[in-house]
Every structure is written in structure tokens, then in C-alpha cells.
Amino acid sequence: MILTVLGFLLLTLLVIVTGAIVRTANLFAAVVLLSLFSLLMAANFFLLDAADVALTEAAVGAGISTVLMLAALALTAETEKTASRLKWVAAGTVTALTLVLLYATLSIPRMGDPSAPVHQHVAPWYLQNTPHLIDIPNVVSAILASFRGYDTLGEVFVVFTAGIGVLFMLGMRRFPAGKRRIPPPQTLGLKHHLVPRTVGTFILPFIILFGLYVQFHGEHGPGGGFQAGAIMAAAFILYALLEGERRALDIVPPRVLMLLLASGAFLYGAVGVMCMLLGGNFLDYNVLAADPVAGQHLGIMLVELGVGVSVTGVLLSIYHAFAKREPA
């Protein structure tokens, strides 16, 4: 009961915050509100028992996307250009779409209704068969990495493609040597501020440890490759914020980033091909070990590792691509 009220409250706040994001013309305020939006969203996911999604939203929405938005904001103007007139076509389309969607919600089954189609289709099969086919407690990981391994492979390639696209557009240029006496401001970092540096250096190892925990504990609790990748990327971004771009790129040079970006996706595909070479189907992990269940465990672990490495590489490359550019 209390959770329902809480969920209602959070959704109402979500609507209010969304309205404010659309209305505000100050982009910096919009970024701050967006991080608030992400927090609300994750709390909602959490109340709906979607722990894995909530963790993703936590890692990506609250951490990385705020950083990326600010990095982009540093390159552009700070206020939105105000639209001179209300665009009637756009307003009409949005209103019509809203009405259609509202009409559609009337026929949606009640939340948590056991007779809803979503609980009748394949979900019971997954819940029944995960214990003896794969034998891991987190059914979400089992579905993501094994039952629907193709979909996840597709997602990894989408992430990979997005990373390549951003790198093509923004580029990973070297620092212009000797052209400017003063380095671009963004390369400075916060190294002259004692408190952030001390606290940041203190929690950095814990973030990396937590990332590894999420990566390799994904079969047992909420988490997996995507979340772990985002958390690891957040850790390296934290280092870049603290010590400056240059030091961060010394530790993880662009070459290594490219390698990470490609090798994660490659590892995922290679596991699939390996299964075929051993006589199974593509991404059929049963053949990876003598015991099918052990094979599944091995396959899921390798695939999640591939996802994690790829996501880390992509997020870090995008961050560096933004941070290295000089403001226009």
C-alpha cells in the first residue's frame, strides 16, 4: 500500500520535472533537472521490482549522461534560443498523439494483473526452465545473455556503432602542440582543489571494485555487463575530472580505448562462433564445457565481459571526444 502511494508520488513528481525541463531556457538548469529526472525514474523502476533496469538508469542517467551533457554544454552557448512562434503543426501532432496514447491506456491491464498477456506468454517458461537449464538465480541475466543472446549481441553492436559514429563526428584529435600557450580550460581538471581531489581519490578504488562486483556478480544479483561498463567508465571519467584530460589519456590512451571498444564486441561474436565450431548453434553455450550447465555459466560470463568491455570503451571514447574539443 505504502509503496503504491510512493510510486504515485514519484510519478507525479516525474511529470512535473519533465514539464520544467521542457520549459526552462537555461540549459545548465535543464541538465541539473535531467539528473533529477533520472533519479526519479530509477526510483520508479526500483519500486516496480526492475532492479537491473534501475541499476542501469543509476549508472548511466545519474552519472555519465550528466557528465556528457555538461561536456557538450561547455562547447556551446548556455541558453536555449527561444522559438519565436508556437509551431502549430508540432503542437497539433503532439496533442493528437497524446490523445491516442491516453485512449490506448484504457485497454491496458491493471499493473501486476496475473492474467495480463505479458505474464502468460514466455515469462512462465523462462521462470520454470532457468533453474535446471542455466542454474543462476538472476533470471534477467539468464534471459539477457543466454535465451535472448542474439538480441543482446545486436545491442552491443548498436552501442559499438554509436561509439564509432560519435568518434567520426567529433574525432579523437591529439592536443595541438605548441600552437597555444594556454591549454584549453577543460584539460585542467580539479587538481588544484583539495577536497574533491582527496575524496575522489579515496572513492575511486571503491567505484572500480563495485564495477567489478556488478560485472561478475550479475548472475546472482542485479547487474551485468551494461551496468558494470557504465560504472567502470564513470570511474575513469572521475579520474579525468580530478587529474585533467591529459593524465587520464596517458593512463588509457586513445589506442587502448579503440581496442576496448572493438574487442568487447569481438569477444561476444567470438563466443558465438566458438559455439558453432564446437558443434552447437551460434551462441549455444551448452557445448562450451562438458556439462551443459557449466557451459552456460562460462558462456554467460564471457559474453557479459564482452558487453562490459565494449560499453566501457564506448562511453569513455565519447567522453574524451567531447572533452578534448575546444569551445568554438
Next chain:
Amino acid sequence: MCLAVARALLGPGVYNRLLAANLFGTKTVLLLAVVAVLSDRPEFLDLALAYALINFIGVLAVLEFVQSRALRRRLEDGHRLEDSKPESGPAPTTDRPE
């Protein structure tokens, strides 16, 4: 939490909003922890942990942004100064690295 959201929406000024958003992050961490304990699923505490760690990065990013903006403005002023007086000294940045 409502009060924090109200402050974030009303401002005044960006820094009130920022403080409100930060407060809201802390509140979310607490909320998640309480709900996880109330509904008897201690493994969901992981989420609260993730938030506690990740929130900090957002704050640091904002700090960095504000710092670099201030520096950039000073830099632009410096260039303007140099344009008007070609023989002026080095650009007025005090925290040049190394």
C-alpha cells in the same frame, strides 16, 4: 523530497537548483535503502550503493564545468586585453598547470 523538487524547480538561480538536485540524490539513496529493507530484499541495497558512488561524479562534473567556464571567460578577457595592448604581459591565468 517534494520540498527538494520544489526548490529545484523554483530556483532562484542555478545554485539553488544544484543543491536541491544533490539533496534529492541523497534522499533517493536513503529511499532505496529503506524500501529494500522494508521489502526484505537486502540484495537491492546494491542499487543504493551505486547511487551513492555515482552521484558524486555528477557533482564533480558540475564543479569542473563551472571552473572551466570561469577560466574560459578570463581567457577571452585576456585575449581582448592583448588585442588592445599588444605588448601586455602573459595572459592573466594564475593556475596554469606545470
